Amino acid sequence: MNINWYPGHMKKTKESIKKNLTLVDIIYELLDGRIPLSSKNPDIDSIIGNKPKITIFNKSDLSSEEGNRKWKNYFKKSGFPIVFMDLMNNRGLNELIKLSYEITEEKRKNLQKKGIKNKPIRVMVLGIPNVGKSTLINTISGRKGTKTGNRPGVTKGNQWIKIKDNMELLDTPGILWPKFEDENTSLNLAFTGAIKDEVLDVQTLALKLIESFKRLYPQLLKERYEVDIENVSSIDILNSIAYKRGCILRGEEIDYEKVCNMVLDDFRKGRIGRVTLEMPEDLEG
Numbered sequence: 001m002n003i004n005w006y007p008g009h010m011k012k013t014k015e016s017i018k019k020n021l022t023l024v025d026i027i028y029e030l031l032d033g034r035i036p037l038s039s040k041n042p043d044i045d046s047i048i049g050n051k052p053k054i055t056i057f058n059k060s061d062l063s064s065e066e067g068n069r070k071w072k073n074y075f076k077k078s079g080f081p082i083v084f085m086d087l088m089n090n091r092g093l094n095e096l097i098k099l100s101y102e103i104t105e106e107k108r109k110n111l112q113k114k115g116i117k118n119k120p121i122r123v124m125v126l127g128i129p130n131v132g133k134s135t136l137i138n139t140i141s142g143r144k145g146t147k148t149g150n151r152p153g154v155t156k157g158n159q160w161i162k163i164k165d166n167m168e169l170l171d172t173p174g175i176l177w178p179k180f181e182d183e184n185t186s187l188n189l190a191f192t193g194a195i196k197d198e199v200l201d202v203q204t205l206a207l208k209l210i211e212s213f214k215r216l217y218p219q220l221l222k223e224r225y226e227v228d229i230e231n232v233s234s235i236d237i238l239n240s241i242a243y244k245r246g247c248i249l250r251g252e253e254i255d256y257e258k259v260c261n262m263v264l265d266d267f268r269k270g271r272i273g274r275v276t277l278e279m280p281e282d283l284e285g
Helices: 008-023 044-048 065-078 093-103 105-113 133-141 183-192 202-216 218-225 234-244 256-268 280-284
Strands: 026-032 053-058 082-084 121-126 159-163 167-171
Touching: 008 044, 008 121, 026 093, 026 133, 053 065, 053 093, 065 082, 065 280, 082 093, 093 105, 093 121, 093 133, 121 133, 133 159, 133 167, 183 202, 183 256, 202 218, 202 234, 202 256, 218 234, 234 256
Parallel strands: 026 053, 026 121, 053 082, 121 167
Antiparallel strands: 159 167
16 A cells, blocks of 8 residues: 655645744653554654654553553653543543643743743643644643634634643644655555545555454454454455344445445444554664
């Protein structure tokens, strides 16, 4: 699967980030807890330079407990600040706010010495599409300040949003790099919906997802759809799921579009189970 997807607005986003970098005190980099390697844009660190950064493992309610534990230990050993968040249940929010104040404490004290008091902490939120940037801002602010959706590319433009705890956030559309050099990265981004489905062959994608589950989480696949998976090909598993879930057209033909979209939606919403597709040991591979 060869994917080249680089809309023109991505280039503008990079330019906007560089321009606004001088306005902020700290960076929130959001990663998808299920695919922390694939969801990290390789350009972000070079763009922000020495600007303080907190890495947020978002959707940690959808990633496996084992994966969360391993990544927490990895970042702890590396000395980089990290927060695991479940935005749907407001978990991790207090830790994020506290850590933000700790990281910016020295700068705020210096400003107070100069007579500048109560200057809000300004934060830039960065991440790939559909990783939860707008949801984070809505959760922290307690109001629907940005337009969000389940599909990538819904957040529009740049805007400052004043929130509680004397903080302001600048939301920016997510960045995806110009090309995907690794097939696994491309697939992982497609699995989670970071790449628009129209760019891809949904049937091939669903089969690849089933292959990943067969390799990493076979029991979850078996329990969710009540199908045999041992010594069974991915296409036969997909066919069995279609019959089990009534994805059948007239003439007993399988409705592949329906069953493939169903499997992808089940994964994206965590119905199949909590999974982490990338572990720290993958960095050694």
